[in-house]
Amino acid sequence: MVRMLGRSTFHDTALTSSRDLYYLGGEWRAVYALQNSNGIVEEATEEELMDAMAQADSTGMFICPHTGVALTALTKLRNSGVITSNDRTVVVSTAHGLKFTQSKIDYHSSDIKDMACRFANPPVSVKADFGSVMDVLKKYLLSKES
Secondary structure, three states, rough: OOOEOOOOOEEEEEOOOOHHHHHOEEEOOOHHHHHHHOOOOOOOOHHHHHHHHHHHHOOOOOHHHHHHHHHHHHHHHHHOOEEEEEEOOOOOOOOOHHHHHHHHHHHOOOOOOOOOOOOOOOOOOOOOHHHHHHHHHHHHHHHEEE
């Protein structure tokens, strides 16, 4: 996150790659903004952003990797106390997870080399008919009651 002073207000911007450090939004340069506005940079590994995506998706969202980076940064900054329990924080998701379905399939299938996929929700194969889908859902819901 970079906190930058605009013409009249501060605004935070998530950086998604090192290339963003060179140029960011109109006339502002990220390094200048960091040095002059109490800015913060946090990083996210591929595994951390994929875990964040899976956790967010489990709540009903279907987020993109960019939002996964922002959520990872938010979590790290909250855990380190940079963002306190009294701070209001917003993460804006500007893309949809449907643009990144293969990465989600690979994660939930645990098919990403050297990645633990800690929050994987493995896919279930079901015949393409209503009764089969209902049988799988019923079995799943009944297992949650036990």
